[in-house]
Amino acid sequence: MVTTSSLDLKYLKDPDVRLMLRVRDGDEKAFSQLVENYQDRIVSIFSHILSDHEAAEDLAQEAFLRVYRTRRGYQPTAKFSTYIFHISNNLASNTRRKKKRQKEVPMPAGKTTTFGVRPEEELAVEKSALMPVRQLSREELREQVRQSLESLSDREKTAILLHKFEGMSYQDIGVAMEMTDAAVKSLLARTREKLRVILEPLIK
Amino acid sequence: MKRIVRVSSDLRSNLVAYLDGELDEESSRQVEMLLAQSEVARHDVEMLSRSFDLLDMLPRENASENFKQETMASVAALDSKIPLSQQQWLHSLRKGLVLLCCVVVLGLAGFGGYVAGQQLWPTETEEALEELPLFQNLHHYREVGEVEFLKQLQQQNLESPLQGDYSAEAAPAEEEEQQ
Numbered sequence: 001m002v003t004t005s006s007l008d009l010k011y012l013k014d015p016d017v018r019l020m021l022r023v024r025d026g027d028e029k030a031f032s033q034l035v036e037n038y039q040d041r042i043v044s045i046f047s048h049i050l051s052d053h054e055a056a057e058d059l060a061q062e063a064f065l066r067v068y069r070t071r072r073g074y075q076p077t078a079k080f081s082t083y084i085f086h087i088s089n090n091l092a093s094n095t096r097r098k099k100k101r102q103k104e105v106p107m108p109a110g111k112t113t114t115f116g117v118r119p120e121e122e123l124a125v126e127k128s129a130l131m132p133v134r135q136l137s138r139e140e141l142r143e144q145v146r147q148s149l150e151s152l153s154d155r156e157k158t159a160i161l162l163h164k165f166e167g168m169s170y171q172d173i174g175v176a177m178e179m180t181d182a183a184v185k186s187l188l189a190r191t192r193e194k195l196r197v198i199l200e201p202l203i204k
Numbered sequence: 205m206k207r208i209v210r211v212s213s214d215l216r217s218n219l220v221a222y223l224d225g226e227l228d229e230e231s232s233r234q235v236e237m238l239l240a241q242s243e244v245a246r247h248d249v250e251m252l253s254r255s256f257d258l259l260d261m262l263p264r265e266n267a268s269e270n271f272k273q274e275t276m277a278s279v280a281a282l283d284s285k286i287p288l289s290q291q292q293w294l295h296s297l298r299k300g301l302v303l304l305c306c307v308v309v310l311g312l313a314g315f316g317g318y319v320a321g322q323q324l325w326p327t328e329t330e331e332a333l334e335e336l337p338l339f340q341n342l343h344h345y346r347e348v349g350e351v352e353f354l355k356q357l358q359q360q361n362l363e364s365p366l367q368g369d370y371s372a373e374a375a376p377a378e379e380e381e382q383q
Contacts (some may be wrong), residue, residue: 029281035275039267047265057271064275065282126254142261163224164259164273170226182237185226192252 014159016080020067026073031071035064041081042088045161047170048094059095063088078175081166085176091156096154141202148198156191163188219249292338 011017016037022030042063046056066087078086096123149157155177162168162176177185213240221227222235238245299324326334348354 009307028276031279032272032276035272039271039275040264043267044265048262056265057267060267061271061275061278065278068279068282112231135255138261142259142263144248145261147257147293151334160259164256165264170221170224185221186217188224189220192220192256193216195259196248196251199258203251203254 011076011079014076014079017076019069020074020080020083021076023068024071031068034067036080038064038084041166042084044165045085045158046092047159048161049154050095051059051150054166055095059091060088063091063199066091078173082168082172082175085162085166085168087176089178092154092158102131144202146201150189151196155196156187158194159184159187161189215245216248219245222250223253313378 004144012021016034019034019037039060042060043053043056046059050056050059087100111148120132127177144171149160152160157171158177162173168176170181170188173179173188174184177184215235218227218231218235222232227235237247
């Protein structure tokens with residue numbers, strides 16, 4: 001049963017919050033729907049942060065399992081996307097800490113990852129096949145952009161990815177990353193400035 | 205005519221927030237004034253915007269086809285080995301025990317209150333027994349009439365009719381009345 005006494009009713013408008021409340025009440029189909037809604041988004045963010053697709057899928061699965069394990073105590077105090085990215089950010093932070101402790105050798109920035117290709121990108125490549133010079137230029141540019149992202153710290157990377165690909169507001173990023181709005185503003189300004197310095201020579 | 209305006213670090217950080225639509229009205233107005241005056245600022249804003257747009261070139265990696273199935277299988281496995289602390293029946297039992305404890309505490313409190321009440325406030329019968337000597341000597345008091353007279357008797361060291369056992373005296377009086 002949903003108790004709304006201590007809840008902010010505005011979050012109940014979020015359809016994913018309503019799905020999660022059904023999960024809390026034992027509806028497994030609702031959970032399956034949530035996985036479907038968020039799997040690509042979370043795997044994509046983790047892929048960019050970890051530069052490892054397989055590790056990204058493992059971590060994304062762990063994030064979903066954590067959501068499921070803690071479902072009984074769920075209270076809708078934020079949008080569901082903010083909630084799940086908060087969990088994901090914590091998991092990513094823990095993974096980074098573990099890696100540091102184990103003193104693993106980090107993957108070099110320029111190394112090719114296992115990223116796949118989206119259908120629209122396939123289409124773009126097909127079109128560009130008629131213009132070999134332009135295709136090369138585009139691939140080079142993409143590699144430069146990828147490297148610029150790699151040059152960022154994990155926090156900077158997470159913040160910029162949540163903002164760029166999830167369209168999250170500073171406030172939501174703050175909740176997901178446990179930071180104040182002002183700190184998010186400062187972090188994103190610094191990150192964008194770094195990207196500008198790196199990428200400006202590539203912009204014609 | 206081009207005007208070169210120095211961009212403070214605060215305003216610089218506001219440029220990004222301005223692009224993201226995260227500034228309040230007053231700060232937005234300041235940034236717009238700066239943009240109107242400074243070509244450097246306009247250039248910075250354009251480069252910030254275009255470099256951010258370049259991130260669209262990054263591939264969006266999707267989950268593999270069997271990701272959902274594997275996740276749901278893990279969930280099913282999780283359900284089959286739910287730790288005792290998360291078992292539903294244990295939650296119900298815990299709630300029941302808490303409720304039972306509340307009932308017991310309330311019952312004990314009620315019983316204690318009843319007993320205390322019995323001790324503090326005597327019943328009508330107890331009050332009547334306590335005042336029995338008064339009733340037994342009522343006819344003496346009526347004859348005396350005034351309290352002042354009793355006090356005078358006490359001052360003269362005469363034995364007060366309030367003291368001692370008057371039941372023996374009362375009995376002959378009653379007998380006389382019957383005769």
